[in-house]
Amino acid sequence: MSSTNTKDPNAAVGLEGGTVIAVTRRARLAEFWYYFSQNRGAVIGLYVFLAIVVIALLAPVIAPHSPSLQNRGFFLLPPVWQEGGNWSFILGTDAVGRDVLSRLIYGARFSLFIGVVVVSVAVSVGILVGLIAGYFRGAVDTVIMRVMDIILAFPSLLLALVLVAILGPGLVNAMIAIALVQQPHYVRLTRAAVMSEKGRDYVTAARVAGAGNIRLMFKTILPNCTAPLIVQAALSFSTAILDAAALGFLGMGAQPPTPEWGTMLAEAREFILRAWWVVTFPGLAILITVLAINLMGDGLRDALDPKLKRS
Amino acid sequence: MPLGVIAAVRRGSWLDQTVMGAALVGYSMPIFWWGLLLIILFSGILGWTPVSGRISLLYFFPPVTGFMLIDSLLSGQAGAFKSALSHLILPTIVLATIPLAVIARQTRSAMLEVLGEDYVRTARSKGLPPRRVIGLHALRNALIPVVTTIGLQVGVLLAGAILTETIFSWPGIGKWMVDSVFKRDYAVVQGGLLLIAAIIMIVNLIVDVLYGLINPRIRH
Numbered sequence: 244m245s246s247t248n249t250k251d252p253n254a255a256v257g258l259e260g261g262t263v264i265a266v267t268r269r270a271r272l273a274e275f276w277y278y279f280s281q282n283r284g285a286v287i288g289l290y291v292f293l294a295i296v297v298i299a300l301l302a303p304v305i306a307p308h309s310p311s312l313q314n315r316g317f318f319l320l321p322p323v324w325q326e327g328g329n330w331s332f333i334l335g336t337d338a339v340g341r342d343v344l345s346r347l348i349y350g351a352r353f354s355l356f357i358g359v360v361v362v363s364v365a366v367s368v369g370i371l372v373g374l375i376a377g378y379f380r381g382a383v384d385t386v387i388m389r390v391m392d393i394i395l396a397f398p399s400l401l402l403a404l405v406l407v408a409i410l411g412p413g414l415v416n417a418m419i420a421i422a423l424v425q426q427p428h429y430v431r432l433t434r435a436a437v438m439s440e441k442g443r444d445y446v447t448a449a450r451v452a453g454a455g456n457i458r459l460m461f462k463t464i465l466p467n468c469t470a471p472l473i474v475q476a477a478l479s480f481s482t483a484i485l486d487a488a489a490l491g492f493l494g495m496g497a498q499p500p501t502p503e504w505g506t507m508l509a510e511a512r513e514f515i516l517r518a519w520w521v522v523t524f525p526g527l528a529i530l531i532t533v534l535a536i537n538l539m540g541d542g543l544r545d546a547l548d549p550k551l552k553r554s
Numbered sequence: 555m556p557l558g559v560i561a562a563v564r565r566g567s568w569l570d571q572t573v574m575g576a577a578l579v580g581y582s583m584p585i586f587w588w589g590l591l592l593i594i595l596f597s598g599i600l601g602w603t604p605v606s607g608r609i610s611l612l613y614f615f616p617p618v619t620g621f622m623l624i625d626s627l628l629s630g631q632a633g634a635f636k637s638a639l640s641h642l643i644l645p646t647i648v649l650a651t652i653p654l655a656v657i658a659r660q661t662r663s664a665m666l667e668v669l670g671e672d673y674v675r676t677a678r679s680k681g682l683p684p685r686r687v688i689g690l691h692a693l694r695n696a697l698i699p700v701v702t703t704i705g706l707q708v709g710v711l712l713a714g715a716i717l718t719e720t721i722f723s724w725p726g727i728g729k730w731m732v733d734s735v736f737k738r739d740y741a742v743v744q745g746g747l748l749l750i751a752a753i754i755m756i757v758n759l760i761v762d763v764l765y766g767l768i769n770p771r772i773r774h
Contacts, residue, residue: 397750398754401731519594541578
């Protein structure tokens with residue numbers, strides 16, 4: 244019901260020309276922003292996330308030290324507010340004298356990079372496969388969905404772990420594994436949305452007008468299925484970061500000299516009782532990033548889901 | 555689950571906001587870090603709980619059932635049961651955090667949906683006490699998505715067990731899998747994966763059967 248309401252003005256506008264489309268798009272963005280900003284947590288999440296992005300982009304400028312520079316005079320130096328702290332190492336140093344703060348700042352780059360790569364791979368593959376399954380149905384659909392069911396039957400982290408074990412440990416392999424594990428969610432979402440859209444009148448109209456399969460799939464149906472996919476992308480961004488950190492923690496993700504947050508935690512594990520700061524801060528960084536993205540994802544869902552909008 | 559119900563009933567109150575805030579934090583928590591943090595706090599600073607393992611090295615007894623708690627009771631050694639129990643506390647908290655958060659969130663949203671239904675209003679207007687309306691009319695109908703979520707949490711739980719068992723060095727499936735991955739023992743990895751997938755499938759089957767119990771309409 245609700246989706247036909249939003250689609251009708253579009254159909255009318257399409258006849259009148261380009262400028263009007265631009266205006267309605269802006270209006271729709273404004274409407275989206277209105278609902279999004281109703282949710283205070285989502286806005287906070289957005290700001291925190293933007294701050295992390297800026298930190299990651301400006302890492303070489305902000306970071307006080309090189310992330311791999313080992314300062315021989317300062318092994319396991321506590322943070323600045325504790326006794327023995329030093330202002331040049333605000334969050335202390337780790338067991339080989341590297342500045343924790345600098346490593347955290349550079350770590351933001353890796354985490355965001357992992358998130359972006361994993362989500363884009365999972366989204367593009369997932370949408371393509373889901374579109375094919377939902378559009379053609381029949382045997383293709385059955386085969387694809389059974390394969391996806393098999394992937395979904397395993398806990399995501401476990402399957403990623405096994406995939407990395409087969410591919411060999413490393414950041415790139417970890418990203419491939421996590422993307423592969425996450426992509427069934429997109430396949431299912433896309434398939435469900437495509438199946439419900441395919442029977443609509445506007446699709447039939449486009450087909451009668453002579454649109455081919457490819458055009459129907461990508462230009463007619465796909466743009467109307469994006470809302471759940473955007474929400475899922477935002478939420479799986481955080482899962483990707485979390486899983487990559489977990490793999491790093493198990494020694495299967497990024498390898499030790501890399502300042503990745505999970506790997507940092509794994510290296511720091513033996514010092515937990517002696518030096519709390521090497522353990523606490525990387526985890527805190529993961530928590531804040533994931534929390535910000537989850538808050539944002541919740542806000543997106545509330546803003547994009549017409550069912551919740553009414554209430 | 556009770557937390558989710560309370561949050562839904564008192565929607566918008568400070569209690570709702572705190573519970574949902576805590577649930578979101580729990581949901582975003584990297585549990586391997588959470589485990590380390592709890593070790594620092596409770597074992598390192600406060601000294602209340604042991605750091606890792608299943609039981610103190612002071613106690614030894616032959617395994618009878620394989621369950622450490624039952625074995626320690628059967629062995630009759632004073633303190634053995636307590637030791638086994640205290641080794642359980644931290645891993646339990648760590649492992650339970652994410653499912654707790656997810657279930658609380660799911661319960662809240664399911665309850666909110668159901669509380670808006672007509673039959674809940676009818677029940678209220680009949681003059682039934684709120685406790686009965688919420689507990690019987692609303693909760694029972696909100697239970698289906700919740701049970702689904704609980705079933706799905708088993709997978710999360712097993713994945714979490716990998717990390718938790720590594721941190722607390724428990725000899726469970728998770729640590730067994732990680733160790734064999736490191737040793738490139740592919741036969742064990744395959745077998746373990748199959749076992750875990752089978753467990754998850756069985757749990758999902760049980761969930762499907764439970765639907766029929768909760769909602770008689772689903773029974774064919």
